[in-house]
Amino acid sequence: MNGEVWTTLVHAGVVARLSGERYDAGERPSVIVPGPDGAVWFTRSGDNRIGRIGLSASSFEVPGSPYGICAGPDDALWFTLMDTDQVGRITVDGAVTTYPIGTSGAFPAMIAATADDLWFTLNQGNAIGRMTTAGDVTTYSLPTEAAGPVGISAGADAVWFAEILADQAGRITQGGKIEEFALPTGSKPHAVVATANGGCWITLWGAGAVCRLDAAGNVIEQVALGEGSEPHGLAVDVDGSVWVALEKGSVAHIQPGE
Template sequence: MPVTELKVADSNEGPYGVALRPGGSAPEVWTTLVHTGVVTRVAEGNEVERFDLDASGSRPSVIVTGPDDAVWFTRNGDNQIGRIDSSGVVSSYPVLSDGGSPYGLCIGPDDALWFTLMGADKIGRISLDGSVTEFAIGVAGGFPAHIAATPERPELWFTLNQANAIARMSLDGEVTTYPLPTGQAGPVGISVGPDAVWFVELLAGQVGRIDQDGVLTEFPLPDRSSKPHAVAATPDGGCWVTLWGSGSVARLDRDGSVVAEVDLGAESEPHGLAVAPDGGVWVALEIGVLAHIHAWE
């Protein structure tokens, strides 16, 4: 399985989130540099363009391509949601909760951006004009982490890292929680697939899936100390998972079996990932590199 690597930052800058935006013959690849307050773009020719947020402590984290052709990202360090439009103009919008620590981010079925507030036990919504609304999730100390939307249904799914649960929320703020069978599993990443929602359990070394009826299944990874961190569902019902602790990424089929693992180096620390339309996978490595795993057959 061929892999190419592209250096996008110094090793101390911490590439973290990844988003793909339609480009010319290939998508633009955007990544956040969590330790230096910078967002980068890689376009055709592999030229790396940097967008300095003028706030080194802003900690840009999760990034997505919005319905307005801009990229949006959470600024975990200074309680803002960031945006870079198609012409490269950078803007930001403060969240409502002091110390809210926005982290997870997704496009909702209503074409707004939805985000988690880890420090406030809330889910936030920001419209394309920058208007912010927040919803309490009713779980004290739950630490909502990643969030994903179900495109064909008016609902959102998110992980509750400290409450050891998966949660589902309607667009008007009604929350249902699903406790995990494994205690202290530390759920983090989450992604909606065609027939189920995939998530990862960082501390338990497991990948899980939950269907629309709330039926939850856990799949232990071969290396339980591999620290699965982020997950991206695939159109065939499976998923890709970054294994932060073992410096690799794994491909699971729709039944939860590991069908491939790609070694990226023991010290690479893979974080965010995104699946391209051609089936290739882009992964942010904390060593300052974007890894491109070419289309998997």
């Protein structure tokens, strides 16, 4: 955001930017995104709050344990509540509304926005959910049983997601058609970011690497990040380079090959 790279330090309870500043962020700051108000917003899964860092730091209580968060199509932030089977909406002024996803024990994880809807993974429900800004939900079951979907990202013509238990990447169209693509065995894909050319980047948590898929689902590049790196968070910069948050306590910056 504004040329800055931000990351959460989950175990330290800190949000940091690479220019050097560190901010106390409560218990287990998890997913962080730029908001429509010019601030950065993040979930605090350890103390049931949504945090914001802008001109000043603040946080807002929510009725459950939040994890995924994204800027929605309506100038608000949308987030998942893992333990209550809900998706929440918070305005930049801190007003919170929640909507049931209609599935018990589904464990909604990451969430992404298109121009009209919100899309989210149901990690234990083995499905992809779609919600309108009015709270209406459609659920799409995955072809592979017990796939464990986690990361999700909206592209130009489809939504990409990661199946951590099936070692697969998935893609779902606006019409609900799902395709799955094999990744290396034991790679445990976690986070995903769609790219402008119709493909995506995806972290391979179990393999200590990231890889790039083209629009047809082919792996066209894989970058090793070292033993014990455990890549989690992922972002693609405006110049096409890739930033990866590593469990070992560092951030990797990748200039993709041609």
